[in-house]
Amino acid sequence: MATALNHPPAAKRWTFADLMQFDETERYEIYDGRLIPMAPAPNLYHQRIAGRLHLLLSAFVQTGELGEVLFAPVDVVMSEENTAQPDLLFIAKENAGIAQNLVSGAPDLVVEILSPSSIRRDRYEKQEQYARFGVKEYWIVDPANRSLEILTLQDKRFAVHSSAVETGEAASHVLAGLIVDVAQLF
Numbered sequence: 001m002a003t004a005l006n007h008p009p010a011a012k013r014w015t016f017a018d019l020m021q022f023d024e025t026e027r028y029e030i031y032d033g034r035l036i037p038m039a040p041a042p043n044l045y046h047q048r049i050a051g052r053l054h055l056l057l058s059a060f061v062q063t064g065e066l067g068e069v070l071f072a073p074v075d076v077v078m079s080e081e082n083t084a085q086p087d088l089l090f091i092a093k094e095n096a097g098i099a100q101n102l103v104s105g106a107p108d109l110v111v112e113i114l115s116p117s118s119i120r121r122d123r124y125e126k127q128e129q130y131a132r133f134g135v136k137e138y139w140i141v142d143p144a145n146r147s148l149e150i151l152t153l154q155d156k157r158f159a160v161h162s163s164a165v166e167t168g169e170a171a172s173h174v175l176a177g178l179i180v181d182v183a184q185l186f
Contacts, residue, residue, distance in 0.1 A: 015080045027073060031125050033081040039117045045143055046113050049185055050087050053111060053141070057090060060178045067092040067108070068099060075102040076110075078133035084126060086110040087141075090175065106134040109174045113141040127151070131158050137174040146186045 012018075013033035022028065027038035042050075050071060057069045068091050076084045088111035091099050098105035110130055112122040122140060130138050131153055138151045138158055147165040151158035152173045162170040164182040172178040 013081065016075070016077050016083050017080070019075075019083065027085065029085055030081055030083045031129060036121065038085065039115065042113070042115055046115055049113055049141060049143060052185055053088055053113075056180065057088065057111075057175070057178075060175060061090060065093065066090075066175065067094075067096065070099070070103070076107060077102055077104050078106055078129070082129055082133065084110075084129065086126075087113045092174075106130070106136075108135070109137040109139070109172070110135050111139040111141060114143065116144075127158055131156060137161070137172065141185065143186065146182065148180060148182050148185065 012035075014028075014030050014035040015033070016030065019028060019030065029036045029038060054069060054071050061067055061069050069088065070091070071088050073085045074089070076086060076089065078084070086107075089103070089107040090109035091103070092108045095105070095108060098107075112118070112126060114122055127138060127140075134153065136153050138153075140149045140151070141147075142149075145165060148163060148170045149160060150162040150170050150172060152161040161173050164170040164180075166186075167183050169179045169181050171180075
């Protein structure tokens with residue numbers, strides 16, 4: 001039986017096994033053993049952007065038979081003490097084994113859509129976490145600034161590969177040939 005947590009103990013080092021004991025209505029991520037509560041469901045603007053990105057990525061990936069695109073909520077377990085639930089992710093066909101009932105390991109590409117409550121976590125903690133565990137490409141979508149940054153992993157750190165604000169296009173490195181017209185996202 002799942003446990004409901006109103007106030008989880010802060011001093012405990014949390015693991016994915018602990019998360020599996022929680023009530024399904026409670027959503028958390030783990031950063032180096034620290035339990036991070038997930039924000040309530042995103043607003044409709046966020047969901048519309050996620051939907052457009054999912055359609056774009058899925059069509060490109062399916063056409064080239066490149067792998068699989070998944071969307072939140074899906075657990076990405078990078079280590080027992082490091083989990084995330086990105087807005088979207090891509091797993092290349094050659095890495096399909098990491099996707100069973102959940103994702104065990106680093107996806108090839110992760111997308112996070114910023115919201116006011118997630119800016120710090122997405123831009124700093126998750127960026128560091130995804131780099132540390134080997135995510136090859138990290139997209140940061142910023143609805144407030146109508147921007148897309150595509151970061152690629154270089155020497156265990158992310159560096160800007162491509163970006164666009166309000167107009168223009170950004171290109172993926174991991175999904176070679178995929179160009180995103182930023183104006184169509186917002």
